[in-house]
Amino acid sequence: MPINTPNMPNPTKPDLTGLASSYEAGTLIEPHAHKAHQIVHAISGTMRVMVLDRIWFVPPGRALWVPAQTEHAIRCIGLVEMRTAYLSEAYAAPHSGVLVIAVSGLMREILVRLATCDEAGLNLALAEVLLAEISDGVLEPLSLPIPADSRIAKLSNQLQANPADQTPLPAWAKHLGYSERNLIRHIRSETGMTFRELRRLTRVLVALDRLSAGQSVTQVAYDVGFETPSAFIHAFRTIIGQTPRQFMAGV
Structure with a gap:
């Protein structure tokens, strides 16, 4: 199915965009990559994300960090309400590889806000907090080898x-x-x-x-x-x- 993607952030400077999307149970988002770092969180439903040689299980309350240029595919288990933030490569990646992170209440609210907010100044302020939350987040062992x-x-x-x-x-x-x-x-x-x-x-x-x-x-x-x-x-x-x-x- 087509990938529901917002305008990507400007890659030459610190920038980010947010996205709210819904997917029916069983939806497969075909392999793709973004020119931006991505943090994807399901506020309901669960996802299985295939990246390279691993499959990552992402239940509610957790989010998947995907560095820029990383090809990945997403399988939606149940109806998935997804909230995603895309961060310019101008930001230093807090993690070099794909991983699942426990979502704090603050991180969740930032992801929800970014999906509906179009204020550049506020977005940049939220980006700094979001990156800190991603960097400090508890890592979860939720993957299987492929x-x-x-x-x-x-x-x-x-x-x-x-x-x-x-x-x-x-x-x-x-x-x-x-x-x-x-x-x-x-x-x-x-x-x-x-x-x-x-x-x-x-x-x-x-x-x-x-x-x-x-x-x-x-x-x-x-x-x-x-x-x-x-x-x-x-x-x-x-x-x-x-x-x-x-x-x-x-x-």
Whole structure:
């Protein structure tokens, strides 16, 4: 679909623009890049953003920092109300790579204001505060590797599409045409994780979509394949650093 993009900021001087946009569930914004740094935040709905060799999960209460000239694609999970700020390359990038940041109340209000404000002087003042918030924001471990190997990518995609799938490693090896030992080696080389670690991380990240949609912790735990809610809470806290309720309280 066409990319809903405002006029980009002037690249030769400190400048920024804001954008408010809405996307239906399932919308795919095709791969593209901007000549400006970007901070994108969904005030409702969740996004999955594909950048280079990683897929980033962006629930409400979090934002994705994308440096200028970085190609990315966005998949909208549910109806997404998006607020975006584009910052000129004249600003020093507070982070060199793509990452997810916890959105403070102040950052959220700035992003909402920039989407409706057209006052150059005020925008420049807000830019300084926004950059400080981005620089100091809490970084979130909300991404999965995108395997280059097509068979490992197939495994990863299936785990995302059906996180409750209990297919054991030997069955996956047979299905993908590997010996069990070779599959273990390829998963490690492609993702940096064991099969168990990859499946657990995938389940926790997919759970973010469902928690953000208002499902209960208990329902989500079973839906993404954990045997008990307590096992889900333990895995979530181990990976995210908070319990599901604590994480969602920041939305």
